[in-house]
Amino acid sequence: MNAPANTNSLLERAPVMIRDWIIGFFPESLRWPVGALLAIAAMLAVFGLVFAFLTLAERKLLGRAQNRPGPNRSGLPFFRGTKLFGLTQPFADAVKMLTKEDIVPRAADHLLHFLAPVLVVAFALMTFAVIPYGRQLVAVDIDAGVLYFFAAGAATELAIFMAGWASHNKYSLIGAMRALAQLISYELPLLLSVVPVVMLAGTLSPTKIVEAQANVPGGLIPHWHVFTPWGAVGFAIFMVAALAEANRSPFDLPEGESELVAGHLTEYSGFKYALFFMAEYFGMIGLTGMGATLFLGGWQAPCAFLEFIPSYLWFGVKMLSLILFMMWIRATLLRLRIDQLTRLAWKFLVPLALINLGTAAFWSRTDSWSGPLQFVRWAIALALIVVPFVVIGRRLTAGLAPRTYRYAT
Amino acid sequence: MLGTGIIKGLAVTAKNFVGSFYDPARLVTVEYPEKQIPIPENYRNFPFLVHEGDDPIATLRCVACKICENECPPQCIYIVAERDEKGKVLKKPKIFDIDIAVCMSCQICVEVCPFDAIKMDQHFEIAAGNRFEGLLLHREQLAKPNSYYQKIHPTEAAEVDAMLTAMKARQAAEKSAKAKPAPATQTPPPAA
Numbered sequence: 001m002n003a004p005a006n007t008n009s010l011l012e013r014a015p016v017m018i019r020d021w022i023i024g025f026f027p028e029s030l031r032w033p034v035g036a037l038l039a040i041a042a043m044l045a046v047f048g049l050v051f052a053f054l055t056l057a058e059r060k061l062l063g064r065a066q067n068r069p070g071p072n073r074s075g076l077p078f079f080r081g082t083k084l085f086g087l088t089q090p091f092a093d094a095v096k097m098l099t100k101e102d103i104v105p106r107a108a109d110h111l112l113h114f115l116a117p118v119l120v121v122a123f124a125l126m127t128f129a130v131i132p133y134g135r136q137l138v139a140v141d142i143d144a145g146v147l148y149f150f151a152a153g154a155a156t157e158l159a160i161f162m163a164g165w166a167s168h169n170k171y172s173l174i175g176a177m178r179a180l181a182q183l184i185s186y187e188l189p190l191l192l193s194v195v196p197v198v199m200l201a202g203t204l205s206p207t208k209i210v211e212a213q214a215n216v217p218g219g220l221i222p223h224w225h226v227f228t229p230w231g232a233v234g235f236a237i238f239m240v241a242a243l244a245e246a247n248r249s250p251f252d253l254p255e256g257e258s259e260l261v262a263g264h265l266t267e268y269s270g271f272k273y274a275l276f277f278m279a280e281y282f283g284m285i286g287l288t289g290m291g292a293t294l295f296l297g298g299w300q301a302p303c304a305f306l307e308f309i310p311s312y313l314w315f316g317v318k319m320l321s322l323i324l325f326m327m328w329i330r331a332t333l334l335r336l337r338i339d340q341l342t343r344l345a346w347k348f349l350v351p352l353a354l355i356n357l358g359t360a361a362f363w364s365r366t367d368s369w370s371g372p373l374q375f376v377r378w379a380i381a382l383a384l385i386v387v388p389f390v391v392i393g394r395r396l397t398a399g400l401a402p403r404t405y406r407y408a409t
Numbered sequence: 410m411l412g413t414g415i416i417k418g419l420a421v422t423a424k425n426f427v428g429s430f431y432d433p434a435r436l437v438t439v440e441y442p443e444k445q446i447p448i449p450e451n452y453r454n455f456p457f458l459v460h461e462g463d464d465p466i467a468t469l470r471c472v473a474c475k476i477c478e479n480e481c482p483p484q485c486i487y488i489v490a491e492r493d494e495k496g497k498v499l500k501k502p503k504i505f506d507i508d509i510a511v512c513m514s515c516q517i518c519v520e521v522c523p524f525d526a527i528k529m530d531q532h533f534e535i536a537a538g539n540r541f542e543g544l545l546l547h548r549e550q551l552a553k554p555n556s557y558y559q560k561i562h563p564t565e566a567a568e569v570d571a572m573l574t575a576m577k578a579r580q581a582a583e584k585s586a587k588a589k590p591a592p593a594t595q596t597p598p599p600a601a
Contacts, residue, residue, distance in 0.1 A: 065422040067435045331426075332418040393411030 011310045015042075016136050039139040043128050051281045052090035058327050060086075065331035100270035105168055108267060112166030117268065117275035120159035124282035126152040131289045132207045134299050134312035145206040146198060149290055150191060153245060156283060157183040160247075160254060160264050163276070167267035175263020178338055179254035182244055185345035186251070190241035192353035193234040196360030197225055197294045206290070210298030215307075224297035229381035230360035235295040237353050239322075242287040244341065247280060248326055250333035251341055258335075288322035289315070296322075343396070351392055359384045450562060453529035455509045456518055458551045465552035470526035472500040477518035477527055485511035486518065505548040510540055525569050531561045 019038055023031045056071065063070025074089045075082035104113055130145035132138040142148060157179050164176020198204055201212040213224050225231035244251035254263045265276055292298060296318045299311035306314075336344070359381055366377045429435050439446055462468035473490035489504040518527050530553070537543025559566040 061426065064429045065426045067425055067429045067437065069429075069436060069438055069440070072440075328419060328422060328426075332422045333415065390410060397411055 009308060009310070012135060014310075015134065015312070036139070043125075043139065047128065047282065047285055050285065051278055052094070054281050054285075054323060055093065055277070056086065056089050057324070058330070059089075061324070061327050062331050065328075094274070097274040098271055102270040102272060103267075105267050107168040109166040109168065112162050113267070114272075116159050116163035116166055117272040117279070119162065120156050120279040121275050121282065123152050123156040123159060124279045124286060126155075127286035127290070128282070130206055131286065131293060132210055132298055133289075133315050134310065137299075137312055138207055141205070141207055144204045146194060146204045146209070146290075146294075149206070149286070150187075150194070153283065153286065154183065154187055156279060159279075163268065164254075164264035167264070169267050171260045171262075171266045172264050175254040175256065175260050175266070178256070178260075179247070179264065181338055182247075182251065182253055182341060185342045186241040186244035186349070189237050189345055189349035189353045190245060192350065193237035193241065193356070194294060195353075196230050196234055196357055199357075200225075200360060200364050206293050206298070210293055210300060213297040213300055215300060215304045222297055222300070222302045224295065224300070226295040228363060229378070229385055230356050230363050231295055233352065233356045233359070233385050235291065237349050237356070238291050238295065239325075240349060241345075242291060243326060243329065244345070246283040246287055246326070248284065249330040250336050252335060253338055253341060256335065284323055284326060285319065288319050288326070291322055292318040348392055348396055352388060355384065355388045448531050448561075450564065452531055453516060454514050454533050455512055455530050455535070455546075456507060456516075456527050456551070457530040457553045458505060458548060459526055459528055459555050459558050460552045461555055465554070466548065469501060469548070469552060470524050471502050471505060472524055472526070473498075473502040473505075474523070476521050476523070480517050480521045482515060482517060483511045483513050485509070485513075502548060505551060507546050507551060508544065509535065509546055510544040525573065528558050528562070528565075 019035060022038060023035050026034050060070035070086070071089045072083060072086040074086050074092045075084060076088060104110060127149050129140045130138065130142060130149050132141075160179045161176040164172040164174075164179070167173075197209060201209045203209060203212075213222075215223055221227065226235045243249075247254055254260075255265060256263050260266070265273060268276060292315060298318075299315040301307045301309060301311070301314050362384065363377070363381055366373075369377045425435070459470050460466075460468045461470065473488055475488050475490075478484075478486045478488045485508045487504065487506040487508075488502050491499040491501050491503040493499055514529070516529055519529055535544070555566070555570075559570070
């Protein structure tokens, strides 16, 4: 580390110190499992709360974007008249969800119907294990962390299919089928957008990828992947595919509440529904966390003199701003049709991601170029991005856009 | 170019998001229990009984003629007239109940009432914990002063009041005419 004075501040080391202090009470043989359990407990507590307030933030943000105030009613129990801007709304929701009747259709496959919400949360939680939240804050530091992350992330679709299949309901089944069609469409661009990062960092370990984006001592411009041509494109493709992986609007086809009666969620109520809801937000947290790790420098501060702010706060800021961006997109865009989604993924994102591999290769080959050649390097890299974007975009939208409205004025 | 529409859309939502904090005209929501949109004068929901003086039950305009009870399409009105010790019917209701769970707010009771005793109310916050006792209103709950009627339906109440005072004046005139000497009453009334 470049600036030991900053990076070893008390706040920076606090989580690890607390963990070591608690582990110290246990005998040597128990320290490893206790440490793992502590990490799990901390993650569940932190992300449980983050999830709770993200639901509120989303409803507030959507409300404001539609010129509504959003939820602002819930106050405190026993204190009538308190409102607190609706900040206790998540807890009221939780109580409501827990006390609702749990209805299982008679024709449903009871075991799978029960197992699906459990698995969907489990897979979403599994993805949290490999994300480096701070300088020393990673639950499991495995070498193939990126691979593991996307394997666990894709498995949530399995649980969603399980839910749709077990519900024995036509809407649920259509939703589940859509989830799978969506999976094979966006999973490819998602992984292809990550490949350049893995290639250039030379590792599949998220912690090492973050270290590869470390600041130059005294430098002011962040040395993040997103500030390279291939990184910017990769990040954009990653975010589009991540929206689809998290089943977020405009790619929330499996749910499709207006056409499929909430798709795979149709036959779920009460706490099981809450688990699906939680898994959606956990998936969003995991994907944006991985996006920040791969492209936005993970827990790295933007420049060296800002490193006095603890690394986990930087990570949190990056992750939350990405999540807020996803909510902003939800407030803006309409849901795509399934054929439009597959078309977008296969005919647009996959070619762009493949060309992006070439851009990344060019960028790493020309690493030694300096002086005026630097401009040539940027020009060639940008041309490699913009020209395919425009050409493929033109060809895809030929005859489709701009749309003319015959009957509406 | 591809993608410009998305950026335009994002700008629109961002403008609305920021604008909703600065421009109160954008936020059209009226936060109901604290604030309320004024109710239009012609709004009506359930009937109430008009009384004149300070004592609600004693000064009801209702004379228990039961016309409204007979005319009520869903039959939600129940009237029993007051009787004195000899069993003679007095001109006021002993029981006047309206089941507003049944009432369909058709206003026919108001149309048929010859005494302007029953009018339509505007009070809509009538949720009750019990749908049988809670929504069966008795004469004590139904009786509301004329001043309340003037407040909620000013135009209509002014007409009714003018008519009633005119009628009273006419009745008083007739009474005084009756009290006058006989020849005056024997002259045939002028053709209407």
